[in-house]
Amino acid sequence: MLLQNEALDVDSFIYSRLAADSALLVLLGGTAKVYSELAPQGSSPPYVLMSFLASVDRNAIGADQRIFTRPVYAIRAVTTGTTFNTASAIADRLDAVLVGAKGTTGGGTLSILGMFREEIIRRVEVVDGVRYNYCGGRFRCFVTGV
Amino acid sequence: MADGIQFEVDTSGFGTWLAAAEAALEQAVEAEAETTSGDAIERCPVLTGALKASIGYRMTGPTEAEVEATEDYAAVVDEGNASRPANPYFTGPVEAARERFPKRVAEALAEVTAG
Numbered sequence: 001m002l003l004q005n006e007a008l009d010v011d012s013f014i015y016s017r018l019a020a021d022s023a024l025l026v027l028l029g030g031t032a033k034v035y036s037e038l039a040p041q042g043s044s045p046p047y048v049l050m051s052f053l054a055s056v057d058r059n060a061i062g063a064d065q066r067i068f069t070r071p072v073y074a075i076r077a078v079t080t081g082t083t084f085n086t087a088s089a090i091a092d093r094l095d096a097v098l099v100g101a102k103g104t105t106g107g108g109t110l111s112i113l114g115m116f117r118e119e120i121i122r123r124v125e126v127v128d129g130v131r132y133n134y135c136g137g138r139f140r141c142f143v144t145g146v
Numbered sequence: 147m148a149d150g151i152q153f154e155v156d157t158s159g160f161g162t163w164l165a166a167a168e169a170a171l172e173q174a175v176e177a178e179a180e181t182t183s184g185d186a187i188e189r190c191p192v193l194t195g196a197l198k199a200s201i202g203y204r205m206t207g208p209t210e211a212e213v214e215a216t217e218d219y220a221a222v223v224d225e226g227n228a229s230r231p232a233n234p235y236f237t238g239p240v241e242a243a244r245e246r247f248p249k250r251v252a253e254a255l256a257e258v259t260a261g
Contacts, residue, residue: 037231051225051232054241072241074225074232125227132228 006143007052009105010071011036013112013141014050017097024048024093027086039078045132046086048094050075053138068113068144076121076136084122087135094136104146113142163258170254171209178247179203179211185239186215197223201236213240 018024019032033039033047055071075098077090101115119138124131183203190198200216215224215236226232 037226039228045228049226049228051234053225053232053234053237056241056245072237078228121225123221125222127229134227 006069006110007055007071009107009110010073010112010141010143011050011052012107013101013103013105013110014073014075014098014139016106017101018048018094021093021097024090024097027090027093046077046079046090048075048090048136049078066145068142070140070142072118072138072140074121074136075139076134079133079135080130081133082131084133084135087133091135091137094139098139109146111144111146113144115139115141166258167255168208170258171251172205174247174250174254175209175211176203176205178243178250179205179213181246182239182243183213185242186213186236189235189238190215191223191233191235 015032015034015036018034025032028034028046028048033043035043035047035049037049037051039047039049051074053072053074055069057069058067059065060067075094077087077094079087079090095117098115099117102112104111117137117139121134121136121138123134125134126132180203183201187198187201190201192198197215197217197220200220201214202216203211203213205211220236222230224232224234224236
């Protein structure tokens, strides 16, 4: 049974996986610039931004009512510049690290049964004359209690 | 020696059932699209109202519908970007629809079968 709001533990699981990938760290300039929801003010790309979007629970009748939940996240590289090259390279690492990831969250209360990419994210925005590139995907986790 | 066994399958009513099932599916699809777009409209943040006004659905076939938000920044508001957090007014309802729609279809077909 899931006993808590699972999203923060899942955030930590995703962060720990990404921060442990040395190839990704190289692409991010040597530090684990992986942020949840918002990058700290003044952060300069490249970095990875992950946003919790939604989660649907599967419930049953009985003591262990919540069987599992399936949160979906937008996880993407944010870069600046005229091409997608760096963003795409980071997105490749996100895919390599996250798809198929499974394990137990740091608190030991949740089990990540698997992660899958459901959709590609690729978008450009121009803010104050600066081109921002977003490249990554929507990733879904299957989460249950330990 | 035992008598043989014989059975017959009467499909004369199948065409009627199929037509009723198709009509029920069409209704279920439209009802789901209406519910999903309504949920998105309800959750949509409002600054100018343009994004909210751009949300709607349309039937694209007898059993197909599209729910959409047509403003250019619709996806940015939903997923967030470098300077604003996600506000998943659209993804949330879509995720709920994934769960709800199969049940809606099953119930519609069960009603047709029950007559």
